Amino acid sequence: MRRNKVASIVCALVLCAGGLAAQAVTPAGQTLPEVPHPVAAPDFELKDLDGVPHKLTDYRGKVVVLNFWATWCPPCRYEMPSMQRGWEKAQADDIVFLGVNVGEDADTVFMFLADYSVEFPLLLDMDAKVIKQYQVVGLPTTYIIDPQGRLTHRVVGSREWDDAALLNVLRGLLPKP
Amino acid sequence: MLGRMRWQSMTYSSWTRTLPWKSWQPGLMGLLSVLGGGVVAQTEVGTGIDADAGLPYWEIREPGMSLRLVQRLPDQTRAFFLARGFARTDVDLIAQSCVFQTIFKNTSQTAQPSVLEYNLRDWRVRTADAAHGMKTREDWAEEWAARGSPQRARIAFEWALFPTRQAYNPGDYNWGMSVFNLPPDSRFDLEIVWQQYGSRHTHVLRDIHCAPDISTPETSTPATPTPATPEAP
Numbered sequence: 001m002r003r004n005k006v007a008s009i010v011c012a013l014v015l016c017a018g019g020l021a022a023q024a025v026t027p028a029g030q031t032l033p034e035v036p037h038p039v040a041a042p043d044f045e046l047k048d049l050d051g052v053p054h055k056l057t058d059y060r061g062k063v064v065v066l067n068f069w070a071t072w073c074p075p076c077r078y079e080m081p082s083m084q085r086g087w088e089k090a091q092a093d094d095i096v097f098l099g100v101n102v103g104e105d106a107d108t109v110f111m112f113l114a115d116y117s118v119e120f121p122l123l124l125d126m127d128a129k130v131i132k133q134y135q136v137v138g139l140p141t142t143y144i145i146d147p148q149g150r151l152t153h154r155v156v157g158s159r160e161w162d163d164a165a166l167l168n169v170l171r172g173l174l175p176k177p
Numbered sequence: 178m179l180g181r182m183r184w185q186s187m188t189y190s191s192w193t194r195t196l197p198w199k200s201w202q203p204g205l206m207g208l209l210s211v212l213g214g215g216v217v218a219q220t221e222v223g224t225g226i227d228a229d230a231g232l233p234y235w236e237i238r239e240p241g242m243s244l245r246l247v248q249r250l251p252d253q254t255r256a257f258f259l260a261r262g263f264a265r266t267d268v269d270l271i272a273q274s275c276v277f278q279t280i281f282k283n284t285s286q287t288a289q290p291s292v293l294e295y296n297l298r299d300w301r302v303r304t305a306d307a308a309h310g311m312k313t314r315e316d317w318a319e320e321w322a323a324r325g326s327p328q329r330a331r332i333a334f335e336w337a338l339f340p341t342r343q344a345y346n347p348g349d350y351n352w353g354m355s356v357f358n359l360p361p362d363s364r365f366d367l368e369i370v371w372q373q374y375g376s377r378h379t380h381v382l383r384d385i386h387c388a389p390d391i392s393t394p395e396t397s398t399p400a401t402p403t404p405a406t407p408e409a410p
Contacts (some may be wrong), residue, residue: 046225156351157348157351159348
């Protein structure tokens with residue numbers, strides 16, 4: 001019941017708001033559309049490939065790049081190397097990348113990792129419950145969650161996540177020193 | 178490389194082709210452009226061979242959007258869904274329903290940014306003697322539930338299929354499989370509908386060709402696709 005309520009709020013404020021989301025276009029022509037009315041990101045707990053549980057609230061105080069993906073999805077595969085590079089560039093800045101794989105098991109993701117070097121946590125949403133909570137419609141979809149745990153940006157389709165201008169938008173969400 | 182390719186350009190979408198006074202069209206379009214002061218919809222449609230897939234594609238591009246349909250071979254579709262837990266009979270049903278890879282993009286970010294929205298239930302598939310709606314994720318979910326298909330397979334199918342409805346901010350896009358619910362080797366026209374720049378746009382992509390099924394009878398069980406929302410052509 002509570003999950004349905006949270007999902008409805010996410011839908012109403014994030015996806016169904018209508019109108020044009022505010023956004024900048026980077027010199028590389030990339031966009032990072034803002035959520036018109038940031039709402040609390042639904043909490044979840046998912047295991048990574050080693051069986052270690054990760055709760056979203058474990059990352060409160062950091063910027064979270066939450067990417068929903070699958071190994072068979074062409075744009076997901078396309079953007080994964082740039083996510084790794086983005087993670088390498090931003091990990092010293094309290095910016096966390098989490099990949100949520102939808103509907104596949106650990107063995108399948110391990111096979112994917114034979115071809116793609118990914119060091120940030122890859123979590124398994126095998127029964128697709130978390131992706132439903134986030135009202136995702138298509139893969140890949142990436143949410144940006146600010147240090148207060150609010151959904152601030154929503155990206156549908158791939159991006160070059162190591163784009164300096166795009167990473168600067170993420171850094172701008174961190175508390176000023 | 179686009180490979181073999183045919184392109185044609187139109188103004189203000191395909192409806193202009195129906196204007197009766199062809200000699201008036203350039204002047205009329207110019208006048209409308211000046212009066213409208215907005216985005217002039219210069220439409221490009223084309224077909225060719227997709228460089229990545231090595232298979233035929235059909236495409237439309239307008240300022241702010243692009244849509245490409247890339248043919249999928251029935252055996253490609255069989256292999257994909259067999260590997261994700263579907264039974265052979267289920268896989269044949271999908272593979273023999275005319276599947277295309279669909280890539281729909283909101284490309285308005287560098288010109289006049291505008292949200293793009295669509296609903297597949299507005300689209301129509303037209304053959305020489307009939308027309309029907311798209312078979313969506315929700316239609317298929319009912320079918321898989323009735324057939325008792327495994328959850329793992331159903332999840333993969335849901336996310337592999339092109340979304341029924343979507344709103345793309347500038348720069349957003351999706352890939353996904355579209356199912357046109359026609360036998361292999363069929364030809365059809367597709368009426369596409371989307372909303373952008375505060376108005377409804379329509380375009381008909383013509384003479385799209387479903388891939389033939391070259392499986393041998395020993396390896397393939399014929400499956401009859403169930404039409405979705407039949408209606409008059």
